[in-house]
Amino acid sequence: MWQTEFLELENPVAEILKPLIEQRADPYIYKHTDGYYYFTASVPQYDRIELRRASSIAGLASAEKVDAWFKPDSGAWSELVWAPELHYNDGAWYVYFAAAPSREIKHKLFQHRMYAIRNQNANPLEGEWEFMGQVDTGIDTFCLDATTFTHKGQLYYLWAQKDVAIEGNSNLYIAPMKTPWQLGGPPVMLSKPEFDWEIRGFWVNEGPSVLKRNGKIFISYSASATDENYAMGLLWADENADPLDPAAWTKLRQPVLQTCYEGKVYGPGHNSFTYGDDGEVQLVYHARTYTEIVGDPLWNPDRHTYVKPLRWDAQGMPVFGKASEA
Template sequence: MSRKKEYSNPLVEQRADPWVYKHTDGYYYFTASVPEYDRIEVRRAATIEGLRDAEPVVAWRKYETGPLSANIWAPEIHYIHGKWYIYFAAARTTETKEGLFDHRMYALENESANPLEGRWVEKGQVKTAWESFALDATAFQHKGVLYYVWAQKDPDIPGNSNLYISEMENPWTLTGPQTMIARPEHPWEVIGFSVNEGAAVLKRNGKIFMSFSASATDHHYCMGLLTADEDSDLLDAASWSKHPEPVFQTCEENGQFGPGHNSFTVNENGEDVLIYHARNYKEITGDPLYDPNRHTRAQVLHWNEDGTPNFGLPVKDSRR
């Protein structure tokens, strides 16, 4: 049996909410939240390890005022219908407060073959059923249908954010019903904040696995897992089951705290790879959101005999 690949971690320092996408051109494309929350960067490399030293290119910068002027969070880059798209969340500033937590979701489009080139065009806000706090959008295609999954505050439900799914008419417009498929319900999902957010999709073994993150962004941050059968109606909440325990969480022994907001990719050996952020210390001064040291990390995702993913433990730092 071949040895599983190991990565030198942290992979990219001070990059939270990491997203790695392997394209058909063989390159790995990377984007994430930057500590300043003021711009969206994209970089690429021929290997996952190569992303560490790849030169980032600024795809978009925030505005000085208005709805796209603060807290640019959790960009993801996708290739859909022959074009590149970036989904991200943005908030606004006011005369009395810099950076309100009133995020909405937006889309950018780039027609270039290489998304580090060309022009990113704003496609506007991705509108949902309510005008309320919304963020952490992802998209995936299944059986010819494009789906959008995101986190949002339902004004009628206590808590901070639930997970929703909808079909898409095009990569920036939802269509049809919007279904809540998860809400914070277990003790590990409601520490500090009642949060389900940061979904990422992995299709394997006849199932659709959807990881997500829960609780506050300190050492309580952790990951849960939803599962649906690949032949089920993904817009039916009953098709999705939530694992009752977190599948990835703080490991004090390995010095890893608050792992979460992940993405999935495949390495050069064909192994599934978990990309996520975590801190290497527990005590944080001030608001965890403004502590810059959530670093991007990578490790091979293992599989159980029953075909379900085994996330294991967040591995120790190997770089100093």
């Protein structure tokens, strides 16, 4: 793996952003072939999976909220339901999420593992959700923030997990899938916390999201503590390369989105990508509007969902701009 520097372009007519949806962290927006936008995110209570849908991105803010699944009262997935993502894989809807058996911290980490639920109804806000069990990576350590993507006919799983031999909370891993809830090969590490901006407060690489454009596969991710230090980085590979080959990926040395103090948008991260009505890529992420957090930032509910256009430079690289500007 090798690195390169990243240069942003200035947007001379920037518009100051306001949150699209308040108090929803780890936002995920998916535009389906039915023309609807689907939204899910971590709710402040961390007790359920909530879904919305609307005919426009703006409409998600006032769309009906449907509680698709609740955590059980006890068991391995009975606490701290984090970072759900809604995907349509192999003709059915899946939500991938992380959950823990308790709120207890062991060895400086929560005890999350990753799980999947499935709905075979055409509309995932209706029908029954079936619990598919743990998505087992073969490594029994803290893990979370799963996403999936298909490339050249192969479904891949991408997530964050702790390696006891590597300093920090989590690294980024990829593996092929044999079913939408089972891996079909061993995990391959693509990135670990190593740069100064990735290790502020905590050593973290997490929240990966995939975008394919301009002959490249991009993986955005988030790093550092979840306060104003939280920021986003980027990996990319040629679309003809093997996604399972770590040497195929370039990791940028500098963050691509970070706190904008002048615009008062703090700790942007845990993003996803969607598409506007014009087909252009939209960047979805959460951030706070203040830094005076009482206690652990994890329990602060005021991480809000933002959406802004993603722009591109002459080399076909994404330009994220400032977290406070459209």
